[in-house]
Amino acid sequence: MHVFITGATGWVGSAIVEDLLDAGHTVTGLVRDSHKAKPLIARGMKIVSSTLDDLGTLRAAASAADAVIHTAWGRDYSKIAENSEQDRQVINALGAALEGSNRPLLVTSGLLGLPAGATESDLPNPASPRKSEATAREWAERGVRAATVRLAPSVHGLGDHGFVPILIRIAKQKGVSAYIGEAQNDWAGVSRLDAARVFRLALEQGVTDPVYHAVADEAVSFKAIAERIGNRLGIPVESREPAHFEWFAHFAKSSMSASSARTRASIGWTPQGPSLLENLEQPGYYA
Structure with missing residues (x-):
């Protein structure tokens, strides 16, 4: 083809x-x-x-x-x-x-x-x-x-320049890895x-x-993402108001979780890569 x-x-x-x-x-x-x-x-x-x-x-x-x-x-x-x-x-x-x-x-x-x-x-x-x-x-x-x-929302791996690196950049700039409110929202992920x-x-x-x-990861707690980033950067992990995230606030407070059951059955897709939280352990994400 x-x-x-x-x-x-x-x-x-x-x-x-x-x-x-x-x-x-x-x-x-x-x-x-x-x-x-x-x-x-x-x-x-x-x-x-x-x-x-x-x-x-x-x-x-x-x-x-x-x-x-x-x-x-x-x-x-x-x-x-x-x-x-x-x-x-x-x-x-x-x-x-x-x-x-x-x-x-x-x-x-x-x-x-x-x-x-x-x-x-x-x-x-x-x-x-x-x-x-x-x-x-x-x-x-x-x-x-x-x-x-x-x-x-997170298509992850070393070299990623999407949503998670934006969160890392904000955390570095403001000295805190933040989530909004009680962090009730989840994000999906895929390598x-x-x-x-x-x-x-x-x-x-x-x-x-x-x-x-x-x-692949159908629902990863946004708070868990913030915690992983904070732990890797050695900075506090705290709740903040949406304004902390500036233009990115709408994404940071949104729930973007999903099932892929039908896709897996329809095309025979089985994810093989690491999870989002596993990838966030890699030092390359924070260079």
């Missing part, structure tokens, strides 16, 4: 590329920086050098592929409105390129806004600013074989390599479900 993937050099995207190549598929990746893509090019990935704003190039690359995976997302997590609009436009371009064919499209989303302990059957919150899944569902209604992989395998297995099994959950 020839797969076109956006975000090919990203944290999750690069792992997907390597997993696809290891399984014998061919891959074309959208990259902004060809120098950053050199290791993947050496592995056999072809590249399209462009950006998410170049919708014409995205449509052309999608039209030439057997399947499309969209993982790219704006670099600044605090600019969720701008990132969400760009994401919606990209998915529309990819969907238009695949319309009328049976070629699958996998897009990426998260668990924010879903009920605690969400299953694959739960629908996205219409109030959520991120419209990745809603846009994919619109294309599915038009006959495109589109589905969503919901990533756990980077396990997350990548969800995308490949979903493609190989024909993308028969509308939603897949890349979730």
